[in-house]
Amino acid sequence: MNRKFALIAEGDVFMVLTINDEINPERSERWVAGLNSNPVVVEFSAEEPIDVGWTYSNGEFAQPTE
Secondary structure: OEEEEEEEEOOEEEEEEEEEOOOOHHHHHHHHHHHOOOOOOOOOOOOOOOOOOOEEEOOEEEOOOO
């Protein structure tokens, strides 16, 4: 099943994102949950190792603790 999301900035739709649940259900579930939670988008350097599981607070990324 396809799920569609309108990405909006300052009242304008700047992109429509389609997520196909059948290709990778686990990843799709994370995308849908994140998009439905009013996410914040932060650009970071491609050299930084930031990945799923990290946290972001007060302008800083933090690596997960074991």
